Amino acid sequence: xxxxxxxxxxxxxxxxxxxxxxxxxxxxxxxxxxxxxxxxxxxxxxxxxxxxxxxxxxxxxxxxxxxxxxxxxxxxxxxxxxxxxxxxxxxxxxxxxxxxxxxxxxxxxxxxxxxxxxxxxxxxxxxxxxxxxxxxxxxxxxx
Amino acid sequence: xxxxxxxxxxxxxxxxxxxxxxxxxxxxxxxxxxxxxxxxxxxxxxxxxxxxxxxxxxxxxxxxxxxxxxxxxxxxxxxxxxxxxxxxxxxxxxxxxxxxxxxxxxxxxxxxxxxxxxxxxxxxxxxxxxxxxxxxxxxxxxxxxxxxxxxxxxxxxxxxxxxxxxxxxxxxxxxxxxxxxxxxxx
Ligand SMILES: [Zn+2]
Numbered sequence: 001x002x003x004x005x006x007x008x009x010x011x012x013x014x015x016x017x018x019x020x021x022x023x024x025x026x027x028x029x030x031x032x033x034x035x036x037x038x039x040x041x042x043x044x045x046x047x048x049x050x051x052x053x054x055x056x057x058x059x060x061x062x063x064x065x066x067x068x069x070x071x072x073x074x075x076x077x078x079x080x081x082x083x084x085x086x087x088x089x090x091x092x093x094x095x096x097x098x099x100x101x102x103x104x105x106x107x108x109x110x111x112x113x114x115x116x117x118x119x120x121x122x123x124x125x126x127x128x129x130x131x132x133x134x135x136x137x138x139x140x141x142x143x
Numbered sequence: 144x145x146x147x148x149x150x151x152x153x154x155x156x157x158x159x160x161x162x163x164x165x166x167x168x169x170x171x172x173x174x175x176x177x178x179x180x181x182x183x184x185x186x187x188x189x190x191x192x193x194x195x196x197x198x199x200x201x202x203x204x205x206x207x208x209x210x211x212x213x214x215x216x217x218x219x220x221x222x223x224x225x226x227x228x229x230x231x232x233x234x235x236x237x238x239x240x241x242x243x244x245x246x247x248x249x250x251x252x253x254x255x256x257x258x259x260x261x262x263x264x265x266x267x268x269x270x271x272x273x274x275x276x277x278x279x280x281x282x283x284x285x286x287x288x289x290x291x292x293x294x295x296x297x298x299x300x301x302x303x304x305x306x307x308x309x310x311x312x313x314x315x316x317x318x319x320x321x322x323x324x325x326x327x328x329x
Binding site for chain 2: 012017049050052060067071073
């Protein structure tokens with residue numbers, strides 16, 4: 001990057017509106033070129049000058065009057081805590097959740113229904129498996 | 144009212160939006176923090192348009208109260224700074240319209256200080272250069288350098304795209320520097 005390019009981009013560099021690659025190139029040029037670095041310092045001082053040229057504070061009387069007006073207008077009420085809780089913003093899905101709550105409660109609390117019996121297909125006879133006994137119990141030799 | 148260190152730290156680090164909510168609930172510590180953040184930035188902005196200091200102080204108060212009072216501004220949805228400066232801009236415009244006839248008459252008068260003292264202070268040079276800019280460029284530089292708003296916030300106040308703000312800022316900065324250079328040339 002040459003000096004003309006760098007000088008043209010100084011303002012955008014200060015305002016941080018350059019793309020990353022360009023910003024790096026300008027920074028590298030400023031690190032190597034005393035003339036452009038000086039021009040950059042001057043630009044920064046000029047822009048800071050706008051802030052300081054207009055920096056002015058309202059009088060303490062104005063501050064006190066405003067503070068008193070705010071205190072009167074927004075005085076904390078005894079019910080303030082409850083009201084602010086009720087006024088809290090509710091997310092959009094809050095209404096859906098609130099509507100679904102009775103359904104969830106009904107599903108959780110309803111009595112268990114007995115299984116319907118399929119008359120067409122009688123239940124399979126109970127089988128005993130993995131009993132692991134080769135000899136009937138009454139033949140065992142219990143000592 | 145007593146206020147613990149934890150509460151003070153919380154107020155100092157809280158966002159403007161959280162502070163606005165707290166002020167509306169009557170928290171005056173929150174007001175103090177919010178006021179300190181915007182005292183100079185807002186007053187400097189108002190002063191640029193309302194030259195009469197007592198009137199500028201009234202406008203400053205009106206703007207602050209309007210923003211705190213106005214429930215159409217929901218701090219959970221929008222940013223405080225752009226809203227504050229949008230309200231300030233509208234109030235200043237109204238003031239300007241009210242006083243335009245008067246100010247035209249004042250503008251016609253010679254400026255005795257300028258005539259008597261050609262070597263301006265640096266702040267005066269800056270003000271002269273700013274005054275010479277078109278209103279749109281001056282607004283933009285004030286919102287960036289005095290109100291310290293981000294590009295997104297400036298775009299919100301002026302109602303244009305963020306990219307447009309960036310390119311206009313380049314032009315406004317060049318114009319401002321050209322005016323400063325003119326002022327420096329004897
Ligand atoms: Zn260079």
